Amino acid sequence: MLIKLAWRNIWRNKRRSIIVIGSVIVGVVALIFMDGLNNGFISQMLFNQVNLNISHIQIHKKGFNDNKVIQSFIPDKGKVEHVLLNNNKVKHFSERVVAFGLVSSAISSSGVFILGINPDDESKITTISKSIIKGKYFTGKKREIVIGNKLAEKLKVDLGGKVIALSNRPDGSIGSEVFRIVGIFRSPSSEFNKAYIFVPIKTLQNMLGIGDKIHEFAIITNDYNVTEVVKNEIRQKLNGNYEVLSYRDILPLLIMQMELYKETMYIINLIIGLALIFGIINSMLMAVFERINEIGVLMAIGMKNGKIFIMILLESLLIGLLGTAFGLITGIGLTEIISINGIDFSLFAKSLESWGIGAVIYPKLTLENLIATLLMIPFITVAGAIYPAWKAIKLEPVYAIRYV
Amino acid sequence: MEILRTENVDKIYKDNGVPVHALKDINLKIDKGEYLAIAGPSGSGKTTLLNLLGTLDKPTAGKIFFENSDYTSKPRRELAEFRLRKLGFIFQAYNLIPVLTALENIEFSMMLLGIPEKERRERAKTLMAELGIDDLADKRPNEMSGGQQQRVAVARAIVNNPVIVLADEPTANLDSVNGSKLLDLMERMNEEKNITFIFSSHDKQVIDRAKRLVLLKDGRIVDEK
Numbered sequence: 001m002l003i004k005l006a007w008r009n010i011w012r013n014k015r016r017s018i019i020v021i022g023s024v025i026v027g028v029v030a031l032i033f034m035d036g037l038n039n040g041f042i043s044q045m046l047f048n049q050v051n052l053n054i055s056h057i058q059i060h061k062k063g064f065n066d067n068k069v070i071q072s073f074i075p076d077k078g079k080v081e082h083v084l085l086n087n088n089k090v091k092h093f094s095e096r097v098v099a100f101g102l103v104s105s106a107i108s109s110s111g112v113f114i115l116g117i118n119p120d121d122e123s124k125i126t127t128i129s130k131s132i133i134k135g136k137y138f139t140g141k142k143r144e145i146v147i148g149n150k151l152a153e154k155l156k157v158d159l160g161g162k163v164i165a166l167s168n169r170p171d172g173s174i175g176s177e178v179f180r181i182v183g184i185f186r187s188p189s190s191e192f193n194k195a196y197i198f199v200p201i202k203t204l205q206n207m208l209g210i211g212d213k214i215h216e217f218a219i220i221t222n223d224y225n226v227t228e229v230v231k232n233e234i235r236q237k238l239n240g241n242y243e244v245l246s247y248r249d250i251l252p253l254l255i256m257q258m259e260l261y262k263e264t265m266y267i268i269n270l271i272i273g274l275a276l277i278f279g280i281i282n283s284m285l286m287a288v289f290e291r292i293n294e295i296g297v298l299m300a301i302g303m304k305n306g307k308i309f310i311m312i313l314l315e316s317l318l319i320g321l322l323g324t325a326f327g328l329i330t331g332i333g334l335t336e337i338i339s340i341n342g343i344d345f346s347l348f349a350k351s352l353e354s355w356g357i358g359a360v361i362y363p364k365l366t367l368e369n370l371i372a373t374l375l376m377i378p379f380i381t382v383a384g385a386i387y388p389a390w391k392a393i394k395l396e397p398v399y400a401i402r403y404v
Numbered sequence: 405m406e407i408l409r410t411e412n413v414d415k416i417y418k419d420n421g422v423p424v425h426a427l428k429d430i431n432l433k434i435d436k437g438e439y440l441a442i443a444g445p446s447g448s449g450k451t452t453l454l455n456l457l458g459t460l461d462k463p464t465a466g467k468i469f470f471e472n473s474d475y476t477s478k479p480r481r482e483l484a485e486f487r488l489r490k491l492g493f494i495f496q497a498y499n500l501i502p503v504l505t506a507l508e509n510i511e512f513s514m515m516l517l518g519i520p521e522k523e524r525r526e527r528a529k530t531l532m533a534e535l536g537i538d539d540l541a542d543k544r545p546n547e548m549s550g551g552q553q554q555r556v557a558v559a560r561a562i563v564n565n566p567v568i569v570l571a572d573e574p575t576a577n578l579d580s581v582n583g584s585k586l587l588d589l590m591e592r593m594n595e596e597k598n599i600t601f602i603f604s605s606h607d608k609q610v611i612d613r614a615k616r617l618v619l620l621k622d623g624r625i626v627d628e629k
Binding site for chain 1: 480503508
């Protein structure tokens with residue numbers, strides 16, 4: 001009956017209750033949308049990097065990630081292949097040769113990372129094959145090269161044009177090769193578009209005189225959430241000559257930025273929560289003061305302070321639950337609709353590209369955030385009712401009964 | 405059998421900072437089953453005395469005993485429990501809970517006692533039939549007349565079989581016909597259920613029909629009949 005009483009008490013002043021519930025709905029929608037936008041932002045920032053080049057896990061000779069010298073080859077690639085083929089959480093892997101060098105056209109030159117790849121394997125690991133804006137990914141010819149649009153602009157080259165790539169060989173001499181541009185890509189990261197070029201792995205191995213040696217295995221797991229587990233499983237199977245690194249190990253700054261964004265969201269959530277709490281305190285105080293006489297009567301007929309306290313908290317909880325329910329439906333619906341086409345931040349596009357995010361952000365809901373909102377908002381509305389409920393039970397029945 | 409006793413009770417309260425000596429040296433004994441009116445001019449202390457007897461307020465000096473147990477210094481929680489189990493209240497302004505129906509208003513104090521829903525519903529309906537107000541069961545207070553609301557208030561006051569019902573100016577907002585009907589009802593409850601009724605009133609009807617009259621003037625008992 002207390003719940004029935006609390007429910008009916010809410011609707012004594014319909015207008016006020018609707019306004020308060022409305023404010024809760026707006027708060028919930030704001031939280032859900034902000035969380036979704038933030039998640040989308042962070043996910044795109046991370047997964048653009050992962051999907052462009054980093055992949056979920058990389059395997060090198062120990063020390064290669066900190067010091068990418070040409071001589072740091074994978075000690076036994078057959079052994080590594082065997083380990084990867086026997087792990088059912090490994091979805092795909094690709095071999096790579098990694099060199100730092102120079103690429104030149106007739107007009108200009110630029111320092112670049114030269115990645116020697118097997119196009120078929122690599123297309124299952126990264127999204128470069130889907131980022132081609134001119135030409136093709138690779139057609140199978142030996143001296144094909146795929147470069148980024150920013151690099152093409154700098155070198156003033158286009159499809160079919162020739163460029164020369166140079167790099168140090170292990171013996172200290174310079175290896176070079178002429179390549180024909182078969183494809184130009186555009187990724188969400190402007191820096192990546194300037195700094196990376198892709199060539200067939202055998203061609204690069206010949207250019208560097210390294211036989212069939214490689215520097216890197218790039219691995220995609222079945223689910224990025226199990227990356228750390230898979231990393232540890234692979235580590236256990238390989239000896240200390242190898243380093244097995246997840247994307248978290250390779251991009252520590254980015255991971256730190258993501259954590260910082262998450263912390264920022266907590267602060268935003270706190271601010272929204274505080275705004276809601278003060279609204280609830282105000283509304284519930286008014287509801288209590290309007291009923292001083294009635295509260296006095298309830299005390300007179302024997303209702304204890306504890307039940308009066310609970311009754312007022314229940315009223316606030318019901319408001320919170322109603323607002324949360326409608327807010328969740330509205331917030332989820334709105335975020336899902338917007339996430340179809342994303343939000344175009346073209347005005348800020350240049351800076352977003354330098355972060356590797358892209359001009360369009362797709363909000364992304366997570367169950368964790370929805371559950372947090374579902375629990376947090378009713379808690380806030382109950383917390384906001386504590387002071388008014390305390391004021392109510394401090395009333396002296398003899399004066400409350402006579403209050404006009 | 406004595407049920408309620410005051411010993412040298414004084415009550416001083418502050419009105420805008422000015423001390424008001426509302427009751428002076430009140431010594432009163434009330435037996436079980438009495439039908440008693442506390443009467444007197446405005447400001448004589450009737451309501452103050454009723455509030456003290458009903459444990460809604462505490463005396464500044466003196467003691468109040470219920471069934472020989474001193475209730476003067478008991479904590480609020482215990483007094484609330486005592487009022488729930490032993491006392492019933494009828495107010496001048498009826499003071500029904502506006503969002504509950506008549507039936508629910510009567511059930512409310514049984515709910516506070518933890519009586520299961522089915523049982524309290526049955527008891528409430530039986531009592532309403534007894535008092536001739538069963539047609540009001542689903543009506544809210546704003547759908548009832550003053551007389552009807554006060555009859556529901558009587559039902560609420562007696563549904564837990566209290567030992568004492570305290571009624572503060574119960575007929576003040578009723579016309580004489582409805583006031584008379586209300587008094588008929590309360591007299592019947594007094595006779596049939598042996599409930600002690602203590603009224604505070606300056607209504608002649610109430611005073612004339614009381615079996616015992618305590619007259620107050622300037623906070624003192626000046627006469628008893």
